[in-house]
Amino acid sequence: MNAKAKRTITSVLPVSERRRGECVNCGRCCKLPNVCPFLEYNPDGSSCCMIYSIRPLNCRKYPRAESEFLTADTCGFRFE
Numbered sequence: 001m002n003a004k005a006k007r008t009i010t011s012v013l014p015v016s017e018r019r020r021g022e023c024v025n026c027g028r029c030c031k032l033p034n035v036c037p038f039l040e041y042n043p044d045g046s047s048c049c050m051i052y053s054i055r056p057l058n059c060r061k062y063p064r065a066e067s068e069f070l071t072a073d074t075c076g077f078r079f080e
């Protein structure tokens with residue numbers, strides 16, 4: 001099973017209690033593995049989602065668990 005399919009299936013599970021931080025709108029998780037057609041950028045370079053209010057669960061919860069965390073170098077979240 002690829003990572004995106006796995007994240008979609010596990011998105012019904014709770015977010016890890018070990019997660020800290022917040023989204024800094026780097027947009028990296030919207031390119032896993034391909035650039036999402038709903039990804040846009042603000043004039044300041046931060047990312048935004050064209051369908052933010054109805055975005056899928058796997059987007060809402062990313063990074064849900066450390067085992068599914070693929071963007072640690074730019075993401076504002078971390079796991080302790």
Ligand code: SF4
Nearest residue numbers: 023024027029075076
């Ligand atoms: S990788 Fe992290 S900081 Fe970047 S957009 Fe996704 S959740 Fe936000």
Ligand code: SF4
Nearest residue numbers: 030036038039049059
């Ligand atoms: S739907 Fe929105 S939050 Fe989800 S990957 Fe696409 S741009 Fe990112």
